[in-house]
Amino acid sequence: MSAMNILANAQANLRGVAVALLSAALLLLCASAPALAENAALKVRVGAHADFTRFVLELEKPSAYRLLTLGDPYRIVIDLPDLKWSAPGSAADGAGGGLIRKYRFGQFRAGVSRFVLDLKAPAAIKAHFLLGPDSGAGHRLVLDLTPSDAASFAAALGSVASADWSEEALLAAAPREAEVRAPVRSAQDPAKPVRTIVLDPGHGGVDPGAIGSSGVYEKTIVLAFAKSLRQRLQKRGRYRVVLTREKDFYIPLRKRYEIAHEYEADLFISVHADAHRTSSIRGFSVYTLSEKASDKEAAALAAKENKSDILAGYDLSEYDDQTSFILLDLAQRKTSEASWQFAQSLVSNMGRDIRLLRRPHRFAGFAVLKTPTVPSVLVELGYLSNRQEERKLRTTSYRDTLADAMVRAIDAYFSQQELLSRS
Ligand SMILES: [Zn+2]
Numbered sequence: 001m002s003a004m005n006i007l008a009n010a011q012a013n014l015r016g017v018a019v020a021l022l023s024a025a026l027l028l029l030c031a032s033a034p035a036l037a038e039n040a041a042l043k044v045r046v047g048a049h050a051d052f053t054r055f056v057l058e059l060e061k062p063s064a065y066r067l068l069t070l071g072d073p074y075r076i077v078i079d080l081p082d083l084k085w086s087a088p089g090s091a092a093d094g095a096g097g098g099l100i101r102k103y104r105f106g107q108f109r110a111g112v113s114r115f116v117l118d119l120k121a122p123a124a125i126k127a128h129f130l131l132g133p134d135s136g137a138g139h140r141l142v143l144d145l146t147p148s149d150a151a152s153f154a155a156a157l158g159s160v161a162s163a164d165w166s167e168e169a170l171l172a173a174a175p176r177e178a179e180v181r182a183p184v185r186s187a188q189d190p191a192k193p194v195r196t197i198v199l200d201p202g203h204g205g206v207d208p209g210a211i212g213s214s215g216v217y218e219k220t221i222v223l224a225f226a227k228s229l230r231q232r233l234q235k236r237g238r239y240r241v242v243l244t245r246e247k248d249f250y251i252p253l254r255k256r257y258e259i260a261h262e263y264e265a266d267l268f269i270s271v272h273a274d275a276h277r278t279s280s281i282r283g284f285s286v287y288t289l290s291e292k293a294s295d296k297e298a299a300a301l302a303a304k305e306n307k308s309d310i311l312a313g314y315d316l317s318e319y320d321d322q323t324s325f326i327l328l329d330l331a332q333r334k335t336s337e338a339s340w341q342f343a344q345s346l347v348s349n350m351g352r353d354i355r356l357l358r359r360p361h362r363f364a365g366f367a368v369l370k371t372p373t374v375p376s377v378l379v380e381l382g383y384l385s386n387r388q389e390e391r392k393l394r395t396t397s398y399r400d401t402l403a404d405a406m407v408r409a410i411d412a413y414f415s416q417q418e419l420l421s422r423s
Pocket residue numbers: 202203209210218271272273274305
């Protein structure tokens with residue numbers, strides 16, 4: 001079934017018309033209000049029936065929404081204006097049923113919350129509608145999926161619905177992403193220029209990253225660490241620090257390194273914490289970009305981290321092909337040399353206080369490291385799959401120790417660069 005057919009079907013449906021009217025009214029409200037009315041997700045239910053799968057999201061209030069189908073792997077995305085998760089009975093990440101393998105919920109970006117439904121097989125959206133409170137149930141967003149095939153799924157890719165969603169109005173009403181962009185003026189030695197460092201806490205929102213043995217999320221640990229590191233760097237008085245995200249929402253990989261480019265950063269550090277099948281593996285590691293991976297594990301890690309956009313339901317077809325980044329031109333070669341030097345500085349400076357992974361500097365094709373002009377590394381603070389390391393990473397004191405060690409490595413790196421540029 002094509003997107004137009006789905007839309008036509010939905011609109012032919014009387015209920016659909018009522019929804020559209022209601023949502024149009026809501027949207028007007030949204031557009032005129034200073035901030036979006038708070039809404040909450042109360043419950044998720046997945047019903048597997050013989051010929052269709054029903055996804056029901058119970059809401060505190062009716063809501064505008066937008067549906068997208070994404071391919072490779074098969075996914076359906078439901079975007080809603082800012083939604084609080086308020087469902088004690090069900091997890092924000094849950095098992096599916098029928099055509100749905102599992103679902104995830106989180107903030108996608110400021111003002112937009114997102115469900116990602118991972119499908120077991122291609123499916124078509126047969127119907128979608130809002131229901132008002134009725135016999136004990138509250139407001140509900142209902143989505144009915146029927147089995148489809150690869151070709152029909154491909155034909156329906158992209159925006160499916162709905163007319164009641166206006167991104168401009170939603171974003172205009174949403175709170176802005178925290179501003180961290182004021183430059184630091186240095187009253188310091190002019191021989192030591194202010195350096196801009198972009199810190200990129202990995203994952204966020206709908207993409208939790210690795211999940212620790214106690215259930216802690218990578219996205220939470222790395223954000224807390226990045227804030228600690230920012231505070232310590234700012235105290236040095238010679239760094240301007242920009243975070244790619246301040247809160248728990250998702251940013252596409254490409255946007256992350258574009259921020260580094262936009263700020264003409266001197267250094268880009270993407271911060272992660274890994275999980276491994278073997279729970280005894282632990283230690284800090286650093287990765288730099290290379291077309292050829294240093295080892296199988298690094299290649300697997302890059303593949304996993306590069307999946308972030310897919311997990312977050314990001315539409316990769318919006319991208320130009322970025323895989324054609326090459327290491328050939330001089331700027332890129334200089335950048336990759338500097339990235340290498342910084343990685344070495346991390347290993348030698350952090351190794352004093354922090355347990356390192358065996359062969360702590362590795363390389364592979366990480367998508368987030370592809371700014372041709374900004375020296376970039378990706379660090380894995382440690383392994384959340386290791387009990388002891390997870391416990392440590394959850395404490396402020398260990399994250400602060402890590403941050404102190406990283407400040408030393410950053411200082412050492414820039415001193416070295418200044419010496420090199422003078423000689
Ligand atoms: Zn990660």
